[in-house]
Amino acid sequence: MPRHVVAAGDAGQPVRGPLPRTRGRQRTHLPVEVAYVAALSRVRIVGTGLIGTSIGLAIRDRGVEVSLSDPSPTAVALAADLGAGRLATDDDPAPELIVVAAPPDVTGDVVAQQLTRFPQATVTDVASVKRVIAHELAEAGADASRYVGGHPMAGRERSGAISGRSDLFQGRPWVVVPTSNSHPGRVEQVCALAELAGAVVTRMEAAEHDAAVAAVSHVPQVAASLVASRLRELPTESVALAGQGLRDVTRIAASDPALWTQILVGNASAVRDILAELARDLGGVVAALDAIGDNPDALAPGARGVLAALVADGNAGHARIPGKHGLTAVAYGVVTVVVADEPGTVARLLHDIGAEGVNMEDLHIEHEVGRQVGIVQVSVVPQAVEPLIEALRRRGWNVRD
Amino acid sequence: MPRHVVAAGDAGQPVRGPLPRTRGRQRTHLPVEVAYVAALSRVRIVGTGLIGTSIGLAIRDRGVEVSLSDPSPTAVALAADLGAGRLATDDDPAPELIVVAAPPDVTGDVVAQQLTRFPQATVTDVASVKRVIAHELAEAGADASRYVGGHPMAGRERSGAISGRSDLFQGRPWVVVPTSNSHPGRVEQVCALAELAGAVVTRMEAAEHDAAVAAVSHVPQVAASLVASRLRELPTESVALAGQGLRDVTRIAASDPALWTQILVGNASAVRDILAELARDLGGVVAALDAIGDNPDALAPGARGVLAALVADGNAGHARIPGKHGLTAVAYGVVTVVVADEPGTVARLLHDIGAEGVNMEDLHIEHEVGRQVGIVQVSVVPQAVEPLIEALRRRGWNVRD
Structure with a gap:
């Protein structure tokens, strides 16, 4: 109790x-x-x-x-x-x-x-x-x-x-x-x-709550839907170039339209406020790209600065997202292993990681286009990276790092 | 050869x-x-x-x-x-x-x-x-x-x-x-x-290539950076409400600003074209939310339709992203297991999955705020879902489905 x-x-x-x-x-x-x-x-x-x-x-x-x-x-x-x-x-x-x-x-x-x-x-x-x-x-x-x-x-x-x-x-x-x-x-x-x-x-407070869920949930949903929408008219060969970045950004774009219409309607003004800021920044990016156009050598005062600030500001916002267990984000180390795409392979890998006493903080599997292999990225605390790489190699795994 | x-x-x-x-x-x-x-x-x-x-x-x-x-x-x-x-x-x-x-x-x-x-x-x-x-x-x-x-x-x-x-x-x-x-x-x-x-x-062709990478790589990067940027000023308690959706959408927002400035400058006009379309759709969403404002019951003709179309169009675009091995996306079934957050636990789970002869198509681990437990979502082909759930329960796992 x-x-x-x-x-x-x-x-x-x-x-x-x-x-x-x-x-x-x-x-x-x-x-x-x-x-x-x-x-x-x-x-x-x-x-x-x-x-x-x-x-x-x-x-x-x-x-x-x-x-x-x-x-x-x-x-x-x-x-x-x-x-x-x-x-x-x-x-x-x-x-x-x-x-x-x-x-x-x-x-x-x-x-x-x-x-x-x-x-x-x-x-x-x-x-x-x-x-x-x-x-x-x-x-x-x-x-x-x-x-x-x-x-x-x-x-x-x-x-x-x-x-x-x-x-x-x-x-x-x-x-x-x-x-x-x-x-x-x-x-x-x-x-x-x-x-x-x-x-x-x-x-x-209610306003704080609504602004919070707008920022951490409703605006990301809108952004994911907008990015995914752009793929509708893309040639199949072009969509085939998709990598993990696109998959991650658009995963929640598969959400239910009826449910999300209700949510967005219910939080309209808080979502609008953040989207308006986002649209303002986006307008700046479009203008900068417009100034550069087809000639990267063109004199476009400030344009590069706008693009660099876009990505740097994203870095700063991203760094605020807490990691597991509600703690501040930890920069985990990543160990990358190439594995055969067969039942039990990842299990054997994770068994070996567990046998080394290493706690896996996150796991990411990427399958490779046209090949029956997968790339497994295991996140661990930074001090565990080197010993783990050594141990996995000793156990015969194809570790990339 | x-x-x-x-x-x-x-x-x-x-x-x-x-x-x-x-x-x-x-x-x-x-x-x-x-x-x-x-x-x-x-x-x-x-x-x-x-x-x-x-x-x-x-x-x-x-x-x-x-x-x-x-x-x-x-x-x-x-x-x-x-x-x-x-x-x-x-x-x-x-x-x-x-x-x-x-x-x-x-x-x-x-x-x-x-x-x-x-x-x-x-x-x-x-x-x-x-x-x-x-x-x-x-x-x-x-x-x-x-x-x-x-x-x-x-x-x-x-x-x-x-x-x-x-x-x-x-x-x-x-x-x-x-x-x-x-x-x-x-x-x-x-x-x-x-x-x-x-x-x-x-x-x-060059134009097709540049438009393709703009859509599947450069525009998602810009969107992730824009969404993450909005978190800079958010109160810490609000950022703490972040879930997996936000984490996925903003993962690539951690990218290097110098590198990405160079990439965006080099593909300025193709990225601009897609971002301009995205900005137009975003403007429609902002206008719809504006029309609804703080009163969800207000008469806002067409506003709900704009929001529903946003999410539905995102569904359509998302469905075109190919799955593993370059094949068309398959709707995998998901089996959700609650596990203790200790070394070797996920390995034991995956060992048991492998032992049942089931090939894992994807794996997603979510840690829960403030608790030493994790939620493991295992994607498998749809026909493997029911037998796997049964088998895992028999082996003593806490399966949610």
Whole structure:
């Protein structure tokens, strides 16, 4: 059990004593003088799709009584059968916390309904954009002191209760987004929920959250789609020159148009702001390339500087992306091995790496066009590179470095 | 030896008889009536950096006499010591083929010098942009019938002779780019060189080549840099929400600004053309998001359609990227396994996969923020998914699907 789920039934009551602590980076942001002890004994989940069902599965075996509801009787029955909780009834005691896991475009309405129906309960949601929900609640005149937004940053390619997993949120960020009116004790309850589900809690304001997901998720999606779109008319021989760089940049371009339309619509202004900056920089790049044109020797004052700054600025931004386990990015060393493309070959390689006591930080496999060989790039901490190369060569591997 | 390296010393002489064939897609593009037999007994490599040295290493043990030259006596001596060839002298018999592997910005000049110095020889190069080289040769009044452009699409993060590898071109595309004046026999010689080095030959015209690399390499680089640039000013807590999508899109944003400035300058107009299209689409997206703004319920005619088309067009372009071994992309099935983040764990997993006789098409490891566990996604052919899941569960693995 998380440290601050220590008592039941006293949501929102100030308690003096040792501070509850959330994991990781956020702990210094907690209020210093007064802490609220969160209680989670009765949770109601409204919406039993992938996320709602997974939350039920994750918290039900942690001592929480979970009731489930959904407009679809089939969906809610399935979630209950899968063990996410029991079907909600009208005779249920009032829940302490209600999790609205409805589609983003109806989340605001459902949250408002639940706030009205259960006048003592805290209500949270899981929508991937947050300002629009708070806005809708304000317009509906809902009791915003009992609403705390949430965004568990986990998902799957599949949807529905059937795809629910109790470990879906393990180690993933779960952004808790209080409104300016959210009661601190209610905020603690939602943090407790996220931690019970195994997630890492990060608190943010709605605008900050929406700008963050615009930058780290929505804008990259737009960029990947735009780059991939350019391949539609390219001759087949030309597309065949694609390497790993293009594959990486465009991987998420395979995403679902309907889902992404909904996401982009919900976060339109934050995405627009960043894309407008990006478009401004892109305009500068196009102008610089235009000035150079077909003659690289032409006098094009500043053009080379614009192009160099583009790539250098990208370096600077890229360096800020954290590495594994939420730590700052580490410059891992890469060991490159040429292997036959046969069952078991990579396994034997990784077995040999493990036998040397080296922990693999990342692994990248590139297949070569027209050849039955693969290039395996193994990332390890820098000090492991040289010993590993030596050891693998001794074991007969074709190591490139 | 490649099939069409059948005689020496007769470069450019028409021969009647069985057609020489190059591998793969291009074979139907060969001239039908007259074929030229390529000869490669004496090759001179001018420029002994990574690419020049690797070419020497790759072809020297294939029966070709390789001589090396470089403006730097140290660089050429190192390449010779590494086994890439012997130092060129003034008494050498004239080479049949000269490979100019100089930096892109001096390639045109060096090619022109070599054409003049060796009036019988074929000259090729390795620069990553091709129109500008042909242009420079035309301006210099060089004998374009003996020049055939080349672009081996292989490289490493490190440069210099010391990083040279005989297998650098194994299975990689090598684009052969004749000018309109290139003699067919000379073209065959350059194809023979690429095949000797283990590469897969693709023939293209210069404009087609430059447009292709702009789309599959240079534009993705610009897009990755632009997206990564936006992270510079983002709060640390916001960057911490980064997931695998952002990591993939921005991986190549870590590239070298000096190198990429040179590449973008050399292919300015082709890159500009595609970026201008991308900017036009981006402008449409920004306008659509602007029309929606902070109110997803606002009447914004067509805005949702623009966003849906953006993602759908990206789907269509992404679907054209070939999969491994140059085949059309296959929709692999993915098996997801949660593993402890300890040395040897992934190896044991892959050993078990190999033991089931399943060939892994790709492997993706995602570490989870703040947790010592990893998520391993194994791509296999669709029909292997269900049996593999069953087998892995039987072997005690925590399989998510």
